[in-house]
Amino acid sequence: MRIPTIFSGSNFANWNVRIMESSFKGQWKEVLYSCHEMSEAGALVHPSVFPPILKACTNLRCLKQGYSVHGYLIKQGLESYASIGNSTLDFYMKSEDMDSALGVFGSMKSKDSVSWNIVIHGCLDQGAFEDGLRLYRQARVAGFEPNISTLVLILQACRRLRAFHEALIIHGFIIRSGFSDIISVQNSLLSLYMDFYDIESARCLFDRIPVRDIISWSAMIGGFVQCGEAHVAIGLFKEMLSEPHVQPDGVTVVNVLKACTSLGNIDLGKMLHVFVVCRGFSCDLFIGNSLIDMYSKCNDVDSAFKMFCEIPQRNIVSWNSVLSGFVHNKRNSEAVKLFISMGKAGIEADEVTMVTFLQAIKNLVHPLHCKSIHSMVLRRGYELNKLVLNSLIDAYAKCDLVDLAWELFKRMTRRDLISWSTIIAGFAHCGEPNKAMTIFEEMNQLQEKPNAVTILSLLEACAVLSDLRRSKWGHAIAIKRGLSMEVEVGTAILDVYSKCGEIDLSRRVFDHMPERNVVSWSAMIAAYGMNSRAHDALALLAEMESQGMKPNAVTILSVLSACSHGGLVEQGLYCLEKMVQNHGFExxxxxxxxxxxxxxxxxxxxxxxxxxxxxxxxxxxxxxxxxxxxxxxxxxxxxxxxxxxxxxxxxxxxxxxxxxxxxxxxxxxxxxxxxxxxxxxxxxxxxxxxxAGYSLVHLENRPHKFVAGDVSHPQAFEIHAVIEHLHGCMKMDEDK
Missing domain, CATH: 1.25.40 (Serine Threonine Protein Phosphatase 5, Tetratricopeptide repeat)
Structure with a gap:
């Protein structure tokens, strides 16, 4: 576009007036059309008209025309006007040309509050949080007073950058500047404190808000869910319902559904479902997916699938949620059918789908499906995703294809602790505990520090081997790494000792655990049952109840198993009857x-x-x-x-x-x-x-395994000769 020279005469004033009027009415095409007419007529443009022209270029996305206007302004030396400089800066920011915008800002001789607000707001709005926060600091040194929208974005930047100290300074400025009564600022502060798990400050601020809107309530409810205080979130939701001027929206419903999921409160979840339908939210995809997730994790996968079928438009999250529900509820065959129908519907599986489906394949022990998923992973280019690879290694091992799992593990360019733990557990699962321990030692040589999951995998290998010496070695490693006091690791250690027949060591570990959960108690009861000490198992159950610990389904199964192996039929039946009557157990x-x-x-x-x-x-x-x-x-x-x-x-x-x-x-x-x-x-x-069945005998702290027809033991022929001799002696006794 050719820009005419400036003219101040009255003949062309009507064009300037027309541009200003069109701009005021938001008629941006009319602004550019009038500008084009002036250009064609050789009319002269007044400096006050350039901000509306740049604004028109911004709103109509006429970038080339905006660049031309900026070029003309530079040539004419008009960029020194504060209003023109700010308009140019705003044009570049809203056109997402941040480099040009920062260039304009840097060359501005006089920056006012509008200039600072535009550049800070633009950086933050485009996700350049570090640049936005840096410019905000510079602005405050220069005496800049931010507006409300800039403050809201600055607080968001502090949340993203985890800059809590900076946020506290900004909160102080908000109080001093009188912005603390603005509801949008208050809500931003609520979200910030909840993000940093500062529940006390958030609650204090929330209680001081005289009139709370739905955003205030949602921020608090969502924050308590995020902080693991789901019961408090539900209490707040009930309190919110008593407020006549506040009505829950989709965000609130999703947060409360998450709380129901955390607590397993399916009754409240169903009530929310009714509310969703009555309020017309049932077409909201986000809410629909949240309902699927809630029903799935509350073990009502039929309702989850029904909800899935009722959603008018589904996305990959919908499919993944219901697929995960089937796997979570151990309905793996239905998960396979859903995965197949997903392909028929033309929905492309993503990494989450692959990981979830591999869980179903692992549970069903389907080696062929496992290989098919591996092929799909390669075709889709997901082989660089460590979560997918680790899941694939795990699935191969659980499908008794540990050699393929090992090859996949060896080809990994970058392994994490999950990779090491998975392959160690895989070899233990497939009856190769010595290989699992060798890999663990290799991991140690590479100075990879094991975590609790790795130690659990190692202890699983020790349990398979039933070697007391190796089990003590695994126990020592757990102590050395400072992990033996963790409840999961301690439980695994006592289980390993029980499988080695060292029930007294199991009890010693159990007694020294600083924290015990229902799994720990159940494992110790099972250990007694495994080692034919049914009376001790019953005594421990009574001790467990006396300490206020409620038995679960696994505990009762362990007690029944102990009674079964100990011949305590009446005690076993009485225990089951008592659990049904006293604890409502089904x-x-x-x-x-x-x-x-x-x-x-x-x-x-x-x-x-x-x-x-x-x-x-x-x-x-x-x-x-x-x-x-x-x-x-x-x-x-x-x-x-x-x-x-x-x-x-x-x-x-x-x-x-x-x-x-x-x-x-x-x-x-x-x-x-x-x-x-x-x-x-x-x-x-x-x-x-x-x-084939086998016998396991411990001699000098070493296990000796004897399988029918196997002569691989170095002393096999001597052992068989002794057995034949003993058999002959027994035969002679029978004949007598």
Missing amino acids: PSLEHYSCVVDMLSRAGQLDSAMDMIKNMPEGIKAGASAWGALLSACRSYGNNELGRGAAVHVLELEPSNSAGYLLASSMYAAGRFWGNVAQMRELVKKRDVKVV
Whole structure:
């Protein structure tokens, strides 16, 4: 655009007036059209008209024309006008050309409050928080007085940069300047204090606000949720509902839903769902996703899926939320189906989807799916995402493909503690504890400091090996790293000792734990049960209750298991009945299966069968219950009842060798050789992999494992010779 020379005569004054009027009305196209007319007519532009022209260029995104105007202003020496300089600065800032804006600002000879507000506001608005805060400091030295919008943005910058000390100084200025009564400033301060977990200051400020708006309430409710005080957040929400002039908005609802999720308060969550529908918020995608997340984490995945189906428009977060819900609630097969339908719907999986789906694959032990996801990761370029890679390593290991997990681990250019912990746990899970410990030692040599998760993985390997010497070594490392006092690590250590048969060491660790949770108590009770000390397990349960610790489902399962192995049937049944009456406990399938096992071991086969037949509605006996009954039928020679149990076991777990071996053993004991042959034929036909049993003997603090038919032990032939001799002696005693 050609800019004419300045003219002050009255002939062209009407164009200048027209530009000013159009600018006042926000008719930006008219401003530029009039400017174009003046240019074509060779009319002269007054300096006061340039700010509206630059503003028109800003609003219409006419960047080239704005650059031309700036060039003309420089040539004419008009940029020294404060209003023109500020308008140019504003044009560049709003055009997101920060370098040019800072250049204009630096060359301005006189900067007023408008200049400082524009440059600070522009930097902060574009996310250049450090530049904005630096300029704010310079402005304050120059005597600059910020406006309200700049103060709000400065406080936001302090939150982003974690500059709490700077924020306190700004708060002091706000009080001195009389801005502390402005609601937008008050709300910004509330959010800031909550972000820094300064709940006391936030609450004090909140209580002093005479008229709180919905933003004030949302800031406090969201802040308490973020600080882990979900119950306080819900209390504030109820208090807010009593305020007649305040109505919850979408942000408030989302924050309260998060509080419900944290507390597992599904009843309040359902009430909020009703409120959402009544207020017409049900079309809000953000609220819909929050409802899915709430239902999923409150173990009502059916409602979560229903909510998912009702959302008119879904995004990747919607799919990921319901997928995570299925996995979280152990409905992994449905998670697989959802993932497949996600692909059919044309939704591209992201990193979160991959990680969540790998959890389902790991739980289902699907090696083929695991490889397919790996291919997808490579195609999508997610192999640089450590979270995805760590999840993939974990899934491979849990799918018994630890060699592939190891290859993937070795190819990682950057490993974190999660990577090391995952591969160590993977080898332990796959029955290679010595390899797991070797990797841990390699990690130590690289001076990678283990954390609690790594120590837990190492202790898992020690538990698999059942080597007392190695277990003490793992315990020593935990002490050296200062992690042995953590409740999770302490629990793992006592569990390791119990699996080594050192129950007294387990109890010593338990007694020295500075903090115990329900998992610790349950683990110690299970340790007693594992080591045939059922009376001690019951005594510890009583001690646990006397200290105000409420048993959970795992605790009760541990007690029932201890009673089962100790032959304490009446005590076990009494314990379960007491838990139902005193604590409102609802037994699950695992508890009923354990009772069946307890009755079966004690020879009360009819009672065990009655328990299976009379399980509550919605609970159906699984393979573990029928397997316990089948094992007892073999031991007590009840072939008639055992036949029916065998049918159920093989029907429920056709790929598990244990059922075939139990049935075959039972038939062999009863000399039903035709049935024995039938079992062998089924194993061959169904290609069932038979897992051999083994014995573990500790000698001089070293474990010795003996598997049927295995001669890998260095003293195998000597041991077998001794066994043959002992067998002969026993035979001679029988003949006598």
